[in-house]
Amino acid sequence: MSQASQTDRNAGKQELLDPQFVRQLDRLDVLSRKILTGKLQGERRSKRKGQSVEFADYRNYVAGDDLRFIDWNLYARLDKLFLRLFMEEQDLSVAVAVDVSKSMDWGDPNKLDYARRVAAALGYIGLTHYNRVSIFSFADTIVDQMINMRGRRPIPQMLDFLSGQVGQGGGDLSAVCRRLALTLRGKGVVIILSDFLDKSDVNAALRYLAGDLHDVYLLQLLAPQEMDPSKGGIVGDLRLQDIEDHSFAEVSVSRALINRYKENLHNHCDELRRICLKRNMIYMQAETSVPFDTLVLQYLRQRGLVG
Numbered sequence: 001m002s003q004a005s006q007t008d009r010n011a012g013k014q015e016l017l018d019p020q021f022v023r024q025l026d027r028l029d030v031l032s033r034k035i036l037t038g039k040l041q042g043e044r045r046s047k048r049k050g051q052s053v054e055f056a057d058y059r060n061y062v063a064g065d066d067l068r069f070i071d072w073n074l075y076a077r078l079d080k081l082f083l084r085l086f087m088e089e090q091d092l093s094v095a096v097a098v099d100v101s102k103s104m105d106w107g108d109p110n111k112l113d114y115a116r117r118v119a120a121a122l123g124y125i126g127l128t129h130y131n132r133v134s135i136f137s138f139a140d141t142i143v144d145q146m147i148n149m150r151g152r153r154p155i156p157q158m159l160d161f162l163s164g165q166v167g168q169g170g171g172d173l174s175a176v177c178r179r180l181a182l183t184l185r186g187k188g189v190v191i192i193l194s195d196f197l198d199k200s201d202v203n204a205a206l207r208y209l210a211g212d213l214h215d216v217y218l219l220q221l222l223a224p225q226e227m228d229p230s231k232g233g234i235v236g237d238l239r240l241q242d243i244e245d246h247s248f249a250e251v252s253v254s255r256a257l258i259n260r261y262k263e264n265l266h267n268h269c270d271e272l273r274r275i276c277l278k279r280n281m282i283y284m285q286a287e288t289s290v291p292f293d294t295l296v297l298q299y300l301r302q303r304g305l306v307g
Helices: 003-016 019-025 072-078 111-126 155-163 173-184 202-209 257-278 292-302
Strands: 044-050 056-059 084-090 093-098 134-138 142-149 189-195 214-222 236-241 250-254 282-287
Touching: 003 111, 003 155, 019 111, 044 093, 072 084, 084 142, 093 111, 093 173, 093 257, 111 134, 111 155, 111 189, 111 214, 134 155, 134 173, 142 155, 142 173, 202 214, 202 257, 214 257, 257 282, 282 292
Parallel strands: 093 134, 093 189, 189 214, 214 282
Antiparallel strands: 044 084, 056 084, 134 142, 236 250
16 A cells, blocks of 8 residues: 555544544443344443343252352341352344445535445444444445444454445435345444435335334435525536436526425424334434534434434
């Protein structure tokens, strides 16, 4: 690798997570609304009883219980058998899926750049707490992935991976969610970062991730110009081209049309929120003009994703 390309990669990593922000991330952890247990012992505590270092409670011995957990000191005093119960420490699986379709590579601030930074922060938090972390990029299918990372060692590779993601292709959320459901093993938190502006059926797509296995968060990222097209200086008679499927539409941009657009966008976002509520998922929305550190340190904490 040339010195120039190495410098570019280091600059990309610096852009995603600066040292001052990293120190703040060290105090956070990814949370789950559900009791989610993994296969390896980590820093995640579940409410499942098992063998660990943290004592939880006693219960009466029942024939067939493991004799290793009998408290013989208590038996000597009370002449009765009691079983010691412990809180079992489990890891949490964290999967972050980043939409890299062409519609994401747009806006000021750019939606894809914003999504890569959010993914980097969530991945960093998960890895520093020894959760099993997987990062996916997707458009009309899974484009690339880094799966089952654990501990601090993969952090530089994860940042390189995210820095290298570029806008490409169209969107097909149904195909992506199906692939995610087939790839992810066991229970865990799934965070999807997207503008959710593709033409696929979101309700049908999310059914693949519904149920008790996955605690799903949708974070919809929209540019200020999408929230209010008048901020982008779009006026007059225009011939617009869809950035993903290249279809054309001729429009005359007026105040009435902008108001109708805003109403349609509002209805679309409300529908996303309704679908998530129905499927016991969390819907969140953020405009890319919101400072990145504010989104992670305040908004995501308020919504219970990190804490």
